Amino acid sequence: MTKDESLIEAIARQENSALAILYERYSKKVYNTAISYLQNAEDAEEVTQDVFTTIYQKASKYRGEAKVSTWIYRVTVNKSLDMIRRKNSEKRKGFFVSLYKKDSGDLAYDQSTFDHPGVKLEHKENAQQLFKVINELPDKQKSVFILTQVEGLPQVEVAEILNTTRKAVESVLARAKQNLRKKLEKYYPNRGDNN
Amino acid sequence: MNMEEWKKDIMGSLDGIQRAEPPADLFAKIQDSIVHSEAVKKIKWQLVAASVIIILGCNLFVAKDYLTTKNQPKQELQLPYSSNFNIY
The missing domain is CATH 1.10.10.10 (Winged helix-like DNA-binding domain superfamily/Winged helix DNA-binding domain)
Known part of the structure; x- marks a missing residue:
């Protein structure tokens, strides 16, 4: 089995197959962590997408100071907290922006x-x-x-x-x-x- | 059931929790987003390069114009506004 560190090196060389293996290994962990924070499947999907895009873009800057799993969890936690902050700030702007979804009329921030x-x-x-x-x-x-x-x-x-x-x-x-x-x-x- | 037992039950409700499956098409979406962000990055660099070329071009033009004007004889630059002062 390829080591996580080798996968990150391969991703830094823009090898898509390495990203696919890393995704297979970590997508459930990332998605489940995000869903526990955000308590919404769509938002968790968005954060997971964002996390793997960030990993792809920052792989060349990974210096191995922390384990790859630690790094991925850290990115996930930060992205999830960022999204919660963004959602809370959007809620505060509810006076100017509709809190309801355009298509269905459901509450956009119902938790x-x-x-x-x-x-x-x-x-x-x-x-x-x-x-x-x-x-x-x-x-x-x-x-x-x-x-x-x-x-x-x-x-x-x-x-x-x-x-x-x-x-x-x-x-x-x-x-x-x-x-x-x-x-x-x-x-x-x-x-x-x-x- | 008293309050303490109820709270214990609630706190233990995550025992044996299973991992949820991410959507099947998520990896394809991630690949799309990577391709898109690479394209945006490329366009950004092209815009930066174009801006630098335009700014350098303008500066060269102004510098060339300035140097040409500086080298012209003074007399040529001091032409009278009018050769005929008789207005009526």
């Missing part, structure tokens, strides 16, 4: 319920409520929670992706979980009382 396609059927409803509160976490807590709990990455790798220490990841994760529990209680004060 009230998100069904992650990979969640088990019996957990769908609970996962919807969890994703709703994940959406409200600060960027760092959101990143740590998504990468460790949804993507299932080890804390050491998450620390490399976010350019921090494993200890910091551990403490941010604890804070994120605590915040999620608080938010769940705030949004659903009557749940768990009598059923």
